[in-house]
Amino acid sequence: LSRLNTIWKGFINMQSVAKFVTKAYPVSGCFDYLSEDLPDTIHIGGRILPKTVWDYVGKLKSSLSKELCLIRFHPATEEEEVAYISLYSYFSSRGRFGVVANTNRHIKDLYLIPLSSKDPIPSKLLPFEGPG
Numbered sequence: 001l002s003r004l005n006t007i008w009k010g011f012i013n014m015q016s017v018a019k020f021v022t023k024a025y026p027v028s029g030c031f032d033y034l035s036e037d038l039p040d041t042i043h044i045g046g047r048i049l050p051k052t053v054w055d056y057v058g059k060l061k062s063s064l065s066k067e068l069c070l071i072r073f074h075p076a077t078e079e080e081e082v083a084y085i086s087l088y089s090y091f092s093s094r095g096r097f098g099v100v101a102n103t104n105r106h107i108k109d110l111y112l113i114p115l116s117s118k119d120p121i122p123s124k125l126l127p128f129e130g131p132g
Helices: 050-061 078-094
Strands: 008-014 018-028 041-048 070-075 097-100
Touching (some): 008 078, 018 078, 041 050, 041 078, 070 078, 078 097
Antiparallel strands (some): 008 018, 018 070, 041 097
C-alpha cells in the first residue's frame, strides 16, 4: 500500500460493532469522484447476503451506464486495527457483507466485502482495471 496514494480518509462506523479511522486505496475502476463523494463517516446500515451482491454485480457489469469501482480499506493507524478486525470478524463470522447506509448521487450502492489476506479475489470482481 505504501506505493499507492490514498483516495480517501475518514471513519467507518457500524453502531454497536466498531468505529475506526481508515484510509481507502484504489484497486480497480474509476476513482474520479470517490474522494469527493465519500462522506467523512461511512455508516454501515446492515448486512446483506453475498449472493444478493453477486447477482447485482453481475447485472451491473453488463450495464453500459454504470461503473464498478473497487477500493481497499486499511486502518489508518495501528491503534485502529482492533476495531478494524472487529468489524471484519463480525461480517466474516456471519457470512455477510456490509451495506453502507449513506451514499450520494454518484455512488448508488456501496458494500463492504470482508476478505482476508488469504482469500482469493471473488471472480465476479475480476478482471481488475487499475492498480490491483
